[in-house]
Amino acid sequence: KAGVTQTPRYLIKTRGQQVTLSCSPISGHRSVSWYQQTPGQGLQFLFEYFSETQRNKGNFPGRFSGRQFSNSRSEMNVSTLELGDSALYLCASSPRLAGEPAGSYEQYFGPGTRLTVT
Amino acid sequence: GNSVTQMEGPVTLSEEAFLTINCTYTATGYPSLFWYVQYPGEGLQLLLKATKADDKGSNKGFEATYRKETTSFHLEKGSVQVSDSAVYFCAQRQGGSEKLVFGKGTKLTVNP
Numbered sequence: 333k334a335g336v337t338q339t340p341r342y343l344i345k346t347r348g349q350q351v352t353l354s355c356s357p358i359s360g361h362r363s364v365s366w367y368q369q370t371p372g373q374g375l376q377f378l379f380e381y382f383s384e385t386q387r388n389k390g391n392f393p394g395r396f397s398g399r400q401f402s403n404s405r406s407e408m409n410v411s412t413l414e415l416g417d418s419a420l421y422l423c424a425s426s427p428r429l430a431g432e433p434a435g436s437y438e439q440y441f442g443p444g445t446r447l448t449v450t
Numbered sequence: 451g452n453s454v455t456q457m458e459g460p461v462t463l464s465e466e467a468f469l470t471i472n473c474t475y476t477a478t479g480y481p482s483l484f485w486y487v488q489y490p491g492e493g494l495q496l497l498l499k500a501t502k503a504d505d506k507g508s509n510k511g512f513e514a515t516y517r518k519e520t521t522s523f524h525l526e527k528g529s530v531q532v533s534d535s536a537v538y539f540c541a542q543r544q545g546g547s548e549k550l551v552f553g554k555g556t557k558l559t560v561n562p
Contacts, residue, residue, distance in 0.1 A: 336493070365548050375539065375552035388549055422493055426548060434548045435482070441493035 333359055336425050336442035344448045350411040353445045357404050357425030364406040365439065366398060369420040378421075381406050383430060413449045420444040452477045456540045456553035463530055463560050471525040471556045473514075473540035481542040483507075483516055483523040484550070488537045497525075497538070530560045 337356045345351050357364050366378040377390040381400035398408040404425075410417055424439040456473040463469060475483065482501045486494040498507030503518035512527045523540060540553040 363548055365550075367550075374554045375541075375550075377549045377551070380548045382548075388547065390549070424494075428548070433546050435543050435546055438496055438499070439548065439550065441486075441495070443491070443493045 336423055336440055338421075338423050338442040338445050340445060341443065342446045342448075344450060345413050346450055347413055347415060349413050350409065351413060351447060352407055352409045353421055353423075353447070355406045355408075355423030355425075355442060357406070357423075358427070358440055361425035361427050361440070362404050362430075363426040363428040363434070364400060364404065365424045365426075366406070366408050367422045367424070368392075369422060369444070370416075370418070375422070378408065380434070382428065382434070387434065410447075415449050418447060418449045420446050452481065452542060452544060452551050454540050454542055454551055454553040456538075457556055458554050460557040460559060463558070465532055465560055465562050466529045467560075469525070469527040469530045469534075469558070471538055471540075471558070473523045473525065473553060475521050475523065475540075475542050477521075477542055477544065479544065480518070481544050483514070484541040484543065485512070485514055485523070485525050486539040486541060486552075488539065488555070490536075494539065530558070532560050532562050534558060535560045 363382045365380040380388040400406045422444045424441045426437045426439045484499045485497040498509040500507040500516035506515045537555045541550045
């Protein structure tokens with residue numbers, strides 16, 4: 333089975349622009365979570381999607397948004413980019429099924445998208 | 451709020467040395483505890499986990515025991531190899547949530 337894939341792997345944007353990152357979970361996985369990794373703040377939870385609905389959101393400004401499609405693929409969008417948004421953005425999926433509580437399974441991480449804002 | 455504190459390192463060891471990376475947590479209730487490893491240029495891989503007090507997680511020679519009384523989940527390995535060089539993250543997850551709360555990570559370098 334293919335792992336979690338994230339595209340693009342590397343991205344360079346300018347302050348003020350917006351960016352969209354994509355995550356394709358492992359086939360059959362319906363839960364997708366996003367994390368931001370920076371040297372200063374470490375790994376921080378952004379949001380979680382299950383069955384096309386946002387189930388949980390971390391403490392990030394409204395410039396950070398996401399969505400999930402019916403095929404479980406997920407995108408996250410950052411508008412009005414700031415220098416501090418430079419980070420590795422990681423996506424993780426889990427095989428949670430409808431009716432099962434969140435946190436029932438291991439999460440599988442993708443390789444990440446490295447975003448650089450100049 | 452829930453948090454994880456781990457020694458930040460960096461840690462440099464010689465091959466076959468003993469490894470300990472300390473991790474403590476604060477949480478409401480009894481979270482599940484994890485150690486993840488990140489190799490250069492890659493995402494996170496689950497190394498081991500424990501879901502309740504006194505559970506011992508183990509994998510690839512690494513071990514960690516869930517200690518409720520000391521709120522700790524220290525990672526140990528008896529004999530490290532050069533291939534163990536990576537960044538190690540301790541994490542917790544509350545029941546009923548997918549959200550992982552991570553420590554800052556510990557960079558381990560093992561020299562031959």
